Amino acid sequence: MESGGFDHVEFFRALEASGARVLLIGRQALIALGLPVNTKDYDLWIHVDDAAAVNQATAPLGLVANYTPELARTRGRYVLENSERVDVLVARSVSTVDGVMVFFDDVWSRRERVEIAPGVSVALPCLDDLIVTKRFGARGRDADDIQMLEVLRSRRT
Amino acid sequence: MPPRFRMPSDEAVAEARALAERRLSAEEFNARVNAPLTEEERAEMLSLIDWFMRRYPTPAARLAQARQSYLAAERLRKAARGSD
Numbered sequence: 001m002e003s004g005g006f007d008h009v010e011f012f013r014a015l016e017a018s019g020a021r022v023l024l025i026g027r028q029a030l031i032a033l034g035l036p037v038n039t040k041d042y043d044l045w046i047h048v049d050d051a052a053a054v055n056q057a058t059a060p061l062g063l064v065a066n067y068t069p070e071l072a073r074t075r076g077r078y079v080l081e082n083s084e085r086v087d088v089l090v091a092r093s094v095s096t097v098d099g100v101m102v103f104f105d106d107v108w109s110r111r112e113r114v115e116i117a118p119g120v121s122v123a124l125p126c127l128d129d130l131i132v133t134k135r136f137g138a139r140g141r142d143a144d145d146i147q148m149l150e151v152l153r154s155r156r157t
Numbered sequence: 158m159p160p161r162f163r164m165p166s167d168e169a170v171a172e173a174r175a176l177a178e179r180r181l182s183a184e185e186f187n188a189r190v191n192a193p194l195t196e197e198e199r200a201e202m203l204s205l206i207d208w209f210m211r212r213y214p215t216p217a218a219r220l221a222q223a224r225q226s227y228l229a230a231e232r233l234r235k236a237a238r239g240s241d
Contacts, residue, residue, distance in 0.1 A: 033216070034210045035206060038226065038227070039223070039227070097186050115217055138181050139177065139178060140181060143181070143186055143190045
């Protein structure tokens with residue numbers, strides 16, 4: 001157990017064991033891919049039918065959902081929180097700042113898995129899709145992150 | 158002796174956070190994304206990425222390091238608040 005009472009490996013283990021379709025997005029995904037950025041929050045994009053499974057799996061870690069799965073689905077997002085904060089997108093599709101609709105099922109079909117600890121892994125959008133997800137929030141730091149992701153992409157090709 | 162670090166006020170932190178969280182218009186956002194990087198900026202980014210991936214060669218190591226950094230920063234923040 002980490003200081004602070006939250007074990008991120010157990011968090012990912014619980015998500016994986018739930019069988020829910022969960023994508024790690026946001027800066028934690030960037031870090032997993034190799035970008036040296038800072039963040040304290042976890043950002044997930046989950047399938048619209050899987051909020052209950054995610055909530056049930058993470059409840060033993062003390063994470064509490066701020067909306068019921070039904071209400072979360074209506075709103076398109078919710079938060080799991082205790083001393084940590086997990087922002088959860090729960091939508092079939094999300095619009096970028098340019099109005100381009102991005103569909104969960106498409107991103108999920110192209111996902112990549114990364115190992116978090118022995119026997120524990122999490123799904124990430126592929127690099128191209130991760131760049132697109134950075135256009136959802138459209139904050140200044142998302143633009144900066146896209147520039148870094150594009151540098152990383154150019155290095156891979 | 159260097160000046161003692163003072164934590165910014167809660168109001169200043171809230172103001173900075175609001176600015177950082179502001180959603181940009183499509184024009185503002187695309188202008189920032191498409192701002193050309195100089196060769197020096199690009200080389201520096203690559204160098205940082207290379208260092209990070211050498212130092213923490215697996216996703217697990219990188220996520221663990223990020224978590225430890227965050228916890229260390231939290232401890233510092235709490236200690237600084239406590240000494241105000």
